[in-house]
Amino acid sequence: MTRDQVFEFFRRLADANPAPETELEYSNPYQLLVAVVLSAQATDASVNIACRPLFERITTPQHMMELGEDSLRDAIKTIGLFNTKAKNVIALSEALIERFGSEIPRTREELQSLPGVGRKTANVVLNTAFGEETFAVDTHVFRVCNRTGLTPGQDVDQVEAKHEKIVPQPFRRDAHHWLILHGRYTCKARLPECWRCPVIDLCRYNPKTPPPEERAKPSAARSANRASSKARTAKGRTASKPKANRSRSRPSRLP
Numbered sequence: 001m002t003r004d005q006v007f008e009f010f011r012r013l014a015d016a017n018p019a020p021e022t023e024l025e026y027s028n029p030y031q032l033l034v035a036v037v038l039s040a041q042a043t044d045a046s047v048n049i050a051c052r053p054l055f056e057r058i059t060t061p062q063h064m065m066e067l068g069e070d071s072l073r074d075a076i077k078t079i080g081l082f083n084t085k086a087k088n089v090i091a092l093s094e095a096l097i098e099r100f101g102s103e104i105p106r107t108r109e110e111l112q113s114l115p116g117v118g119r120k121t122a123n124v125v126l127n128t129a130f131g132e133e134t135f136a137v138d139t140h141v142f143r144v145c146n147r148t149g150l151t152p153g154q155d156v157d158q159v160e161a162k163h164e165k166i167v168p169q170p171f172r173r174d175a176h177h178w179l180i181l182h183g184r185y186t187c188k189a190r191l192p193e194c195w196r197c198p199v200i201d202l203c204r205y206n207p208k209t210p211p212p213e214e215r216a217k218p219s220a221a222r223s224a225n226r227a228s229s230k231a232r233t234a235k236g237r238t239a240s241k242p243k244a245n246r247s248r249s250r251p252s253r254l255p
């Protein structure tokens, strides 16, 4: 995408949701850190269900150490990979007490030095708890960036690096949330809901998903529609202007 198109892409997402927020429930940076660690390969909804009763009692690393690994494992057993996650949460709580005076560190390097905390988790905490302009690339963000052509990349590091370069200032703080929410609720993995997408004309993904009523038509009717559409296209081609004229007629700016 061009810089103008990137600006327009985020302007529309911002119009639709001016103040996007994480869907994880938390009341302080420590709880946010724990929730993000628990959310790896799990849904935010499943983490919230497990953490709601837990976070009523546990608000600090000390509380978590007093709870202990066995009780924590039991409290989060509905979340995938709960054994490893319980170990990591206890270990990171211990590290926070010993090395950071029970405070959540504010640099990526320090955060990543904690057990179970990778770059993505550190970026989410820096952005959501401390307002830093960091871009956490999760599965939704990675998919949306590649599908749309916004910031395509072969791995999450490439996508994050392109974001750093191309996302314009008014949108840098919230870009991560807009893309996650767009991927979670509109540009879904199995079937992107293109027919109701606010950035459909900016997105390079093809073919776009038609609306449900169109997809519900019997296949014979769909084939007939496709045939008639092809015929119209072929007729249009015969009657259209020469190539040189067509390329001149393309708009050079966004509508």
Ligand code: SF4
Binding pocket: 147, 148, 186, 187, 188, 192, 193, 194, 195, 197, 198, 199, 200, 201, 203, 204, 205, 208, 209
């Ligand atoms: S048009 Fe479709 S593929 Fe493109 S961003 Fe929207 S929902 Fe995703």
